[in-house]
Amino acid sequence: MRVFVSYGANIFKRRTQTQHKISSSLTLCMINSTREMSQSTAIPKKLQRVRDHGYDNYMEVEKKMRKVLKFQDLILTQLNQTLPISRLDTLARRIGFKQLEAGAFILKFPHVFEVYEHPVQRILFCRLTRKAVLQIEQEREALIAQIPDAVTRLRKLLMMSNTGRLRLEHVRIARSAFGLPDDFEYSVVLRYPQYFRLFDAKETRNKYIELVERERDRNLTVCAIEKAREREYRLKGIDAEDIRFSFIINFPPGFKIGKYFRIAMWKWQRLPYWSPYEDVSGYDLRSIEAQKRMEKRAVATIHELLSLTVEKKITLERIAHFRMAMNLPKKLKDFLLQHQGIFYVSTRGNHGKLHTVFLREAYRKGELIEPNDLYLARRKLAELVLLSPRKAKVDRELVGIRRSREMDEMGQIRRGYVEKVYEDFKGGNSLGPEGDAEDDLSSDIGSDVDSDIGDEDDDFEDNESVQRTS
Known part of the structure; x- marks a missing residue:
């Protein structure tokens, strides 16, 4: 009798376990189905990357310019700014060139580098051409002339940080993108003590740039996207509610836009968010709505960061230096690929090791829509690089x-x-x-x-x- 009772109890126990498994599997199916349905009204986390050849070709020219600039710096550091050909191969290895590669490289760009024979020593030397020297002088003058604008850019950059301070080393690495001179620590930071202050952190022993303004200038807290919205509103007469929190979207050619993705983009454009210059330390960021606002705030922060650069582009690795100070997501590349209509990430220029982020609305057919003097001076070097060597006067x-x-x-x-x-x-x-x-x-x-x-x-x-x- 006891054996029969125990056998029946085991059968009942197995039935209850089977029913529990079936109910749990149904619950999981319902959750998965609701998630799939919810993804149709949200921007997908992973989008297929579509190449834009206009930006990639731009970076191919940048790749050549980067090597040319290394050679220029090498020649300018030599005595009388001339380099003997006998030492060319040895010195070129220090800047990343392989053996017997430097000589062939300078011969490819006769509009930038000139090889001549010394009239007394009767040996070959290399120097910069007259056009290259004029381009360097033009870029130097443009850099000095726009120092007041660089001061404003640095102030806005510090305003976007959580604590109003940034590491000096991080700003030094990105100084060329923001139009800061090489000696910006003295010519910009120490020259304007009413705006900036340098100090050493006791905990990390790193130098920081801090903003010393007690009251922030309201004119500086206006983002570039807000000015673009106002311009679009006045020119096209778009509904104010639709454009209030929207961004300018220009998808690359060949990008597939489905029905549900279009709905998700319409909802995302109307989603409110906090300004990159607004202090969010007092908000409760644990809710789903707050997290969505913070994600869109990260898009606005990167958009403003690119707007502050001279050429409206910067490498992804340099954006990552400001990630902690500006509340940016960890996986920046995946995050930017979700918004291919606003940004373009190019992997050209350094064998896929370098990622350059472009602001799409600032470019048209591979050229900056609103160029500045410093950008034009830098593009003069690109023109010299692209000139055919057959047209050079040997x-x-x-x-x-x-x-x-x-x-x-x-x-x-x-x-x-x-x-x-x-x-x-x-x-x-x-x-x-x-x-x-x-x-x-x-x-x-x-x-x-x-x-x-x-x-x-x-x-x-x-x-x-x-x-x-x-």
Whole structure:
């Protein structure tokens, strides 16, 4: 009897466990179904990345300019700003060039680098061309002229931080993007003590830049997107409720926009958020609504960060330096790919190791819509880099040296040949066939030299065309 009772209890227990599993699985199915339905009205976390060749081609030119700038700095640090060719390969390795790569590189850009023979030492030297020197001077003058604007950009940058301070090293790394001079610590920070203060943190022993303004200027707390909204509202007459919290969206060509994604974007555009210059330390950020507002605030912060740059672009790695100070998400790349209509992330320029973030609304067909003097001065270097090497005025002395060497070699061959012919002439041999052979030999040498030069130029132009079309 006891055995029967225990057997029945086991059967009842198994049935209850089976019913519990079925009910739990149904509950999970319902949760999953509700999540799938909710995703149709929210921006997907992972979107397919669509390339925009206009920005990628821009970065291909930047890749060449980055190497050219390294060489320029190397030459400018030398005595008399000239570099002997004998030391070129050794010094170029320090800036990342491989063996025997530096010489071929400078010959590709004769509008930037000039190779000449020293009139006394009779050795080859490398220096910057007149156009390159003028471009450097123009960029330096533009950088000095816009220092007041750089002060305003630095003030706004500090206002966006949580504590009103940023690490000096982080600002120094990104100084070129924000138009700050190399000595900005003295020419900007210490020169304007009414705005900035430098101090050493006792805990981390790092230098910080702090904003010392007691009352913030309200004009500086106006974001660039707010000015763009007002401009769009006045020009196009869009409904004020639809444009109140919206961003300018320009999706790349080929980006697929579905029905539910369009609905999600419409809801996201109307979602209110806190300004990047607003202090959010007093808000309760634990609710779902607050988290959504903070996510959109992060978009506005990166948008404002890009608007403060000179070229409306900055590398993703430099944005990451300000992540903790500005409440930005951890996975910045995935976060930016969710908003491909506002930002574009390009991986060109450094074998995929460098990520450059562009503000899409600031560019049109690969060019800045509202250029400034510093941007125009930097693009002058890009124009010199893109000029064809065939249009450069090559030093005639170098060409003469090369031709004289070829003539010496040919002269030695001809002298040996004449001596041989003279000996044969004594023996009674005719000179006719040998004369034809001499003409063939000289023509072959000339054709080999010409063909080598032509092939080198053609390969360069082919690489240029491939990089421009890619």
